[in-house]
Amino acid sequence: MSSDEIESATNRASGRSRSLRFGRLVGRVTRVLRAVVMSPVVKWGALVSGVASFALVFGSASDVMYGVSHGGNLLAYWHIALAWVAASALGTTFVGSALYLRYRGPFWSRLAHSAGELGFLLVTLTLLFGSFWGKVIWNSYWEWTDVRLVTFLVVWFIYAGYLAVHAGTDGGSGDRYAAVYGVLGFMTVPISYVSTRLWTPTFHETTLGNPDVSANIDPTTLLVSLLAASLLYLYLLGLRIRLHELEDDLAARQQRR
Amino acid sequence: MEPLLLAGYTALFVTLFGYVAYLQRRMGRLERRLADLDD
Numbered sequence: 485m486s487s488d489e490i491e492s493a494t495n496r497a498s499g500r501s502r503s504l505r506f507g508r509l510v511g512r513v514t515r516v517l518r519a520v521v522m523s524p525v526v527k528w529g530a531l532v533s534g535v536a537s538f539a540l541v542f543g544s545a546s547d548v549m550y551g552v553s554h555g556g557n558l559l560a561y562w563h564i565a566l567a568w569v570a571a572s573a574l575g576t577t578f579v580g581s582a583l584y585l586r587y588r589g590p591f592w593s594r595l596a597h598s599a600g601e602l603g604f605l606l607v608t609l610t611l612l613f614g615s616f617w618g619k620v621i622w623n624s625y626w627e628w629t630d631v632r633l634v635t636f637l638v639v640w641f642i643y644a645g646y647l648a649v650h651a652g653t654d655g656g657s658g659d660r661y662a663a664v665y666g667v668l669g670f671m672t673v674p675i676s677y678v679s680t681r682l683w684t685p686t687f688h689e690t691t692l693g694n695p696d697v698s699a700n701i702d703p704t705t706l707l708v709s710l711l712a713a714s715l716l717y718l719y720l721l722g723l724r725i726r727l728h729e730l731e732d733d734l735a736a737r738q739q740r741r
Numbered sequence: 742m743e744p745l746l747l748a749g750y751t752a753l754f755v756t757l758f759g760y761v762a763y764l765q766r767r768m769g770r771l772e773r774r775l776a777d778l779d780d
Contacts, residue, residue, distance in 0.1 A: 554743065555742065555743035555746050556743045556745040556746050556749075558746055559745065559746060559749045559750075562749075562750070562753060566753075605756065605760060608756075609752065609753060609756060612749065612752055613749050613753070616745045616746075616748060616749045617745075617749075619745060620743075620745060716757070720757075720760065720761070720764075723761065723764045723765070723768070724764060726768065727764055727767055727768050727771070730768060730771040730772065730775065731771060733775060734771055734774055734775055734778075737775070737778050738778075741778070
């Protein structure tokens with residue numbers, strides 16, 4: 485055996501060993517993630533922080549935003565929180581889909597689909613809250629000229645498509661199609677996020693890091709609302725994954741009989 | 742309370758509680774079917 489062949493064989497063995505180690509790490513991450521989303525701490529944390537968020541929103545937060553005084557401005561806290569968890573859910577679908585394509589573990593497929601379903605629900609609620617708040621602050625439920633609104637609607641359609649692809653295909657190869665769609669479809673999410681920086685916004689001004697815009701959003705109320713929405717998302721994700729596990733368990737047992 | 746505020750948060754509660762109820766009903770049904778298979 486020549487020295488080149490020995491070197492090539494050594495590299496292959498080293499690559500396999502790295503892949504095995506990474507596979508074990510992914511396995512551990514899977515177990516930790518499953519334990520986290522199904523933990524009672526998440527469930528009760530969501531309840532407690534949810535109550536605290538509503539107490540702050542309706543108790544102490546100011547209803548003056550962007551210079552407009554209106555009770556409807558209090559929708560902003562959960563509009564932002566819902567948009568954050570919607571993006572997290574769609575990000576989870578992306579990661580779950582990519583890991584499913586790489587490792588084929590059923591957990592990743594369940595995670596991707598569960599987060600995709602939740603993400604679609606959360607994007608719908610974000611659009612609804614945004615539309616109601618838009619009526620207060622812009623005197624319009626919808627503006628086709630606003631890049632953030634239109635790109636976020638595109639995200640909604642993309643994930644409606646993801647759910648249709650998942651529902652319309654069988655297990656195995658169907659999961660692969662859905663995973664490819666989950667990876668490619670995620671591209672629309674960062675585009676929607678940076679749309680107000682890429683193109684001139686007509687209504688959605690860039691608020692973070694923009695000294696010219698003062699939204700007057702109470703940071704404590706916003707942080708508690710973000711925490712509540714995040715824990716609620718994790719709780720729902722745990723329930724949805726558990727449902728997938730039961731469905732797969734039932735299908736496997738019926739096949740064995 | 743402002744009608745839009747009421748409509749927004751009502752939609753949030755109805756959707757989330759509805760979704761949790763839907764998931765739990767399906768889980769209950771699947772658990773019963775699995776228990777039947779065990780018997």
